[in-house]
Amino acid sequence: MDLLHEIRSMIFLAAGFMTILSAVMIIFFDHLLHAAISLFFTLIGIALLYILLGADFLGVSQVLIYAGGVLVLIIFGIFLTTPFVDDGREVRKSFSTWVTIFFGFLLFRLLYRLIHHVPWVIEEQKVSPTTKRIGEMFLSEYLLPFELISFILLFVLIGSILIIRKDLRKP
Structure with missing residues (x-):
């Protein structure tokens, strides 16, 4: 049981790292298609985190609706629109990037303080599937x-x- 818990924790940390890394990569990509692919990995990582936390219906819905439907719509929009060339793009891109990094740092600092100053009570929770119960509620x-x-x-x-x-x- 302890080995299973360790493997689950490592997968959770890997999914969290993948989600954060791909979300940060969205900011730095210049090409829209590369940013959309990075968004896909962010959404898949979030779905994996939902599934690992016991919200299997929410995780599958995340994959089907966002990673499947919305992202395909975004990619079709990228392919079907003409590229817009703007001379002042580099200045705005770098400014918006630094503003985003600044607010991201403030959010990280706030979360760090919250995590380290709140007395957390950690209990092992039994994870049970939720999809069957949600389906029964939809039909009753x-x-x-x-x-x-x-x-x-x-x-x-x-x-x-x-x-x-x-x-x-x-x-």
């Missing part, structure tokens, strides 16, 4: 809101198709 207690949201999403999809078809008909 929250059936009506779940179905209403599905109809709203269906109407949004139909409306977006109608808007696109009107735009395609115009010469």
Whole structure:
């Protein structure tokens, strides 16, 4: 049991390090596609952290919605737009980078003080899967809101198709 706990802790630290490193790399990449790929690794790392903390449904949702759907949309947006060339880009990029680093340092300092000055009580928690319980709740207690949201999403999809078809008909 102790070896399993150590392996789980090492995987958790590796996932946290990957998440932080890829999030910092987003700031420093000049090419948007490289930043989007780094964002993908950040989102996957966050999903892995959710899963390791026992929120398996949230982790899988993170992968499907953000890493799968939103990031693909961002990459298509990058590929389908024309590159914009700006002469003052380097000055703003370096200024925004330093501002981001400054606020990141302030946040890190705040978190460091919070972590080291709060008396934490550490107890071993039993991790149990949450997906089955959430599915049961969707089909029992929250059936009506779940179905209403599905109809709203269906109407949004139909409306977006109608808007696109009107735009395609115009010469």
